Amino acid sequence: MTGERATVIVCANSSDRFPQLVSAVESVLGQTRPPAEILVVIDHNPELRGRVARRFPELAVLENIGPPGLSGARNTGTAAATGGIVVYLDDDAVADPGWLESLTGHFSRPEVLGVSGYAEPRWAAGRPRWWPDEFDWVVGCSYRGLPESVGEVRNLMGCTMALRRHVVEAAGGFDTALGRTGTGAAGCEETELCIRASERFPHGVFLHDPGARVRHLVPATRGTLSYFRSRCLAEGVSKRLVTRRTGVGTGLSTEVAYVRRTLPAGIVRNLVQAWRGEPAGLARAATIALGLGATAVGYLTAGVPVSRTPAAGPAPTADAVPPVLPLVVDLADPPRPLPDAPAQGPYARAWCLILEDGTPVEEHDIALDGTETTTADVLARIGAPALGPGLDSPPASASASARGRDDTTVVVATRARPARLAECLDSIAAGTVLPRTVIVVDNARPDDLTEKLVAGYRMEGVTVEYVREDRPGLAHAHNAALRCVGTELVVFTDDDVWVHERWLENITDVFDTDPETVCATGMIAPRELDTLAQQWVEAQGVYSKGLRPLVFDNAEHRADNPMYPYAAGTFGSGANMAFRTAHLRSIGGFDGALGTGTVTKGGDDLAAFYDVIRHGGRLTYVPSAIVLHPHHRDYAALRRQVYGYGAGLGAHLMRCVLDEPRAVVTMVRNHRAAVARLSTILHPPPARGLPAYPRDLSRAQRSGLATGPVRYLISRYRTRGDVRERIAA
Structure with a gap:
């Protein structure tokens, strides 16, 4: 020895x-x-x-x-x-x-x-x-x-x-x-x-x-x-x-x-x-x-x-660029301290979304020199005034004066991420508007930690319910919640996001102001931009749909896109969407053959948006309904994600062809425009200060897109009998 x-x-x-x-x-x-x-x-x-x-x-x-x-x-x-x-x-x-x-x-x-x-x-x-x-x-x-x-x-x-x-x-x-x-x-x-x-x-x-x-x-x-x-x-x-x-x-x-x-x-x-x-x-x-x-x-x-x-040295994909500080700043709010810099080093720049009374008005990429300590210092770099009270003023409590919407249920599907789920629920509880009910769906759970968290979670004036869905798949989880919804409106978000304090207020107000709207989507902003992988995602514009409200339907509000409405990615994302409950049930809920957790890896939100338009409904994009999303930090996870995006899109398009054969005519007639649009997605233009978007990621997304149709056929066969199930209240 x-x-x-x-x-x-x-x-x-x-x-x-x-x-x-x-x-x-x-x-x-x-x-x-x-x-x-x-x-x-x-x-x-x-x-x-x-x-x-x-x-x-x-x-x-x-x-x-x-x-x-x-x-x-x-x-x-x-x-x-x-x-x-x-x-x-x-x-x-x-x-x-x-x-x-x-x-x-x-x-x-x-x-x-x-x-x-x-x-x-x-x-x-x-x-x-x-x-x-x-x-x-x-x-x-x-x-x-x-x-x-x-x-x-x-x-x-x-x-x-x-x-x-x-x-x-x-x-x-x-x-x-x-x-x-x-x-x-x-x-x-x-x-x-x-x-x-x-x-x-x-x-x-x-x-x-x-x-x-x-x-x-x-x-x-x-x-x-x-x-x-x-x-x-x-x-x-x-x-x-x-x-x-x-x-x-x-x-x-x-x-x-x-x-x-x-x-x-x-x-x-x-x-x-x-x-x-x-x-x-x-x-x-x-x-x-x-x-x-x-x-x-x-x-x-x-x-x-x-x-x-x-x-x-460190991993090139993690630390090849300095971290960027993402900020969502309302000019009416008091200045607040900036967060500490991450382990990678000090922030060199800030991505800043400027709001006026909750409405996005500008985006800015701001260089930092390390002397900034509050959001007011960052705004001063672009000459924007801080309209709120001073830093020493006590912060207003959104939840203390929050009003309830008895006609609204919020659904959060989750799987084995209780810590992230707790943060998401806390952000909902801090909103200016609170729902009547929050339903947490525990999807294909590996343990009982989520159930214990929900059992002990309290949100003042809100009923927090636990629903268990053993079939893996985000669409199955959302359908399980939909069966339990007893309100006029239902809003969906992911377990890993922070919602802005006015998120629920703004995404539900559109249903009050426009009776024709049956579906609404909102803005997804970055929660952190510490690594190169996260900055690539944001630069590619995967989640961004712009700062201006958009309306889509089959009448006068048709997008200027020859692939409309099949290219449903322009409508929004499943991490931030709301529906009139009766309409969502009338179109059969979510397609159980699609979604994260199934062989198709995604596409359930695209299919739901497409179904809304196809069945004569109106979809409105509400940029003031903001959630903050944590993009994947490392390259391997990002590669899996873009492959899944491609597979989900390919599966969604195959579903369009099966459910509406004339979609083939539209796709063939406009194949050049479709190829040009796809090329833009797969090969985004270089972003300032970032290395070129890797061809490997483009290949991964292209590979996923190619396998998507077969994946959907396999998944549709496996879920036959409930692919187009009509959800009963």
């Missing part, structure tokens, strides 16, 4: 995983060979850091001082470690009592650079019968193909691994352009580090010891085919990044053997099992082929910008 001190580092970023983090730390405290120290690194989550420090006052609880993500957190822990051996354990893994002793025992051999252990999957909902052992790496666990006894490997597995600290430091630490973040699933940071370490120490070896065991939790949300496919795609992208840094020969040496031997053997073995009477064997064989294909697609289509010196 080596006499070197061992530091165990546990990284965490999610408050929702606090119980798993406690179990992981307690398993380290219970080792037969206790570590010299335990460091818990919290990834940019002050609330979680305080909670962990109170639970384990005897331990060092650190804040990640690097870029957000697992790699930055590990680098922070490594820099603070005093042990000669650094041992990394995932926050959702529980180590066996002899785990640390088994890992560190191999360092008595001087040539050993690092050792990884065996991660056994602990399936929260039971192991899916179609899931092949060869792909347990998808959920961060050991897989068939690894050595079955102590043996050499090219790289370690991050869930459970130990390295000499000087090896990590000499290799330059973990590459923060790789590794998981709070919203992204990209990986391979351990692989890339081990390859760099092997180049630095050519006579060193990495070992895999199956006797050093941990049990790794696999939530029910990860035991789905959609997660399996998306994780394989992300792995392919990550492998492409690694090979760009290390070369194809080194970066894919282990993978080539895995593809040539392990996967074919797995297909044959499972086909034999199917032939012997186990039907799931055929499903596992097909899943192996799907996983290989998805990983290959991710590898071949990856086009993420990368750094030539990956270990020297």
Whole structure:
């Protein structure tokens, strides 16, 4: 056994995983060979850091001082470690009592650079019968193909691994352009580090010891085919990044053997099992082929910008541009302090939406010099007067004087995001107008945290109801709520938005002023613009529909678009929409074959807007009805999103053709205008101060668009019987 001190580092970023983090730390405290120290690194989550420090006052609880993500957190822990051996354990893994002793025992051999252990999957909902052992790496666990006894490997597995600290430091630490973040699933940071370490120490070896065991939790949300496919795609992208840094020969040496031997053997073995009477064997064989294909697609289509010196700096897609401060400022409001700058650095610019008495009048891109402390300072840069009282004046409480609308219900669909949901509900409660009822729909829930939150949530003068919908899909969730609505108006928003205080007031007023309006949509403004990915989204104009009210119908208010009304994206977005309840029911509610959570990945809001126009209704865009939306922070999540946008649009267009065959004539007659419009969407013009919009994102959206029609046919078949269900009150 080596006499070197061992530091165990546990990284965490999610408050929702606090119980798993406690179990992981307690398993380290219970080792037969206790570590010299335990460091818990919290990834940019002050609330979680305080909670962990109170639970384990005897331990060092650190804040990640690097870029957000697992790699930055590990680098922070490594820099603070005093042990000669650094041992990394995932926050959702529980180590066996002899785990640390088994890992560190191999360092008595001087040539050993690092050792990884065996991660056994602990399936929260039971192991899916179609899931092949060869792909347990998808959920961060050991897989068939690894050595079955102590043996050499090219790289370690991050869930459970130990390295000499000087090896990590000499290799330059973990590459923060790789590794998981709070919203992204990209990986391979351990692989890339081990390859760099092997180049630095050519006579060193990495070992895999199956006797050093941990049990790794696999939530029910990860035991789905959609997660399996998306994780394989992300792995392919990550492998492409690694090979760009290390070369194809080194970066894919282990993978080539895995593809040539392990996967074919797995297909044959499972086909034999199917032939012997186990039907799931055929499903596992097909899943192996799907996983290989998805990983290959991710590898071949990856086009993420990368750094030539990956270990020297942060991820180029996260920090290539300074953060931008988004502000929505009403000239009638008192000045308010500006928020603190994010971890990426000080704000260089501000995106400012100027309101006059709640109505948007101007957008400004404002350069900042760091001396600004309040919104009045920002407005002074453009010469706009601050009309409200001074900063020392007590702020007006919107909710204290809020009036109720007994004819309105607000619906918020959610899935496993109780913290975000609570923020959304708080913003609704702070509005100048309050609904009679708020319905929270818990869609395909993995746990009961949302139900507990709603049961204990109180909104003065408002009934907050909980509805459970087990069928995954946003359209199913909205239809489940629609069955429970007892008011004239129903308003929908997403669980991850903050609504402006006058949001509900403004989106419902249009129904009072225009009796012909049966559907209204509102403005979606950015909640944060810290990263390049978020700034690309805003520059592309995905959510922006302008500052002026717009009216659409089949009479005198037809948009100047030859694809009208099929190009329903110009009408608004599902994160901010309202309907006359009776009209929405009369058109059949939302199409259950569409929406996030289904194979089509979206399009349910587009279909609803199209149905409104098609059935003779009027839709009004109300820019003063503002919600603030958190765009995806990292590139991997953005890529998945734009693929989903393309798939949802393609699915919606296929639905138009099936429900209204003459749509084909319109599309063919105006194909040139449609292609020109599509080209503008896929290749937006360069935005000031930003790198060019990546062709990789354009390809992803184009690929999603191409698969959308087939996806809709599959989804429509699966949901036959309720695709056009008529919603009964």
